[in-house]
Amino acid sequence: MTLALPPLREVIARHGLRASKALGQNFLLDGQLLDRIARVPGPLTDEVVYEVGPGPGGLTRALIRAGAEVTVVERDHRCLPALAELADAAPGRLHVHEGDALAFDAAAAIGRAPHIVANLPYNVGTALLVGWLTGEAWPPWWKSLTLMFQKEVAERIVAAPGTDAYGRLSVLAQWRGQAKLAMTVHRSAFTPPPKVMSAVVHIVPGEQPAGVRCATIEALTAAAFGQRRKMLRQSLRGVPGALDALTACGIDETRRAETVSVDGFVALAQTLERG
The missing domain is CATH 1.10.8.100 (rRNA adenine dimethylase, C-terminal domain)
Known part of the structure; x- marks a missing residue:
């Protein structure tokens, strides 16, 4: 889908948006890179996607271009006007909710199983992941997870036994699912650049072993x-x-x-x- 929108940098400048360190924000503006991330879950035509912390909507644009219907939750009210412009440019394809993702009932709001795709805020990313990976209900309410983390956290999620990175997150992500490192993202791709490298992890739920809670x-x-x-x-x-x-x-x-x-x-x- 083609979107008749001004460049993202122009939108950010017009709304006076600056990434908030307190909210763990780092904006990703490279359209080609965002399109690559949107392709990680597979074809998204007519699929539903849930995105956490879209900020000014760079990844959101890529997901809509890929054919998805997107539901986002954004805590930063400063970003809502930019997201509203995007919703107007893609009628019926973007549903914006203001709130804290840790308290937002995405399953109820969306109504059918989504792919979760997000450049997660650094300060809540691990907590959100653990929430999505745990619970007795399985298969889960989501189809797949495509999530950007600090590279160190991403490596812990996909780590093998016997490595320094292997730990609790590794087991939680792998005992009833498949986790892989989909791509690394250089710090220079972000505005402002974080101090660390980032990486995208892709997790697909599998069968839960019998006799285990x-x-x-x-x-x-x-x-x-x-x-x-x-x-x-x-x-x-x-x-x-x-x-x-x-x-x-x-x-x-x-x-x-x-x-x-x-x-x-x-x-x-x-x-x-x-x-």
């Missing part, structure tokens, strides 16, 4: 990685039945959490569930 995986990973430098016999001591589960699964209690695979944590959780 998310709450059990959460408890195990919170304890194991909360004291990641300690042996499992120390870090899991506070989880009832965990030490017996280690023995039953054949996992040496002197190992550390980062050496246990995602399948290993699933096996521990299944053993705990059986009691």
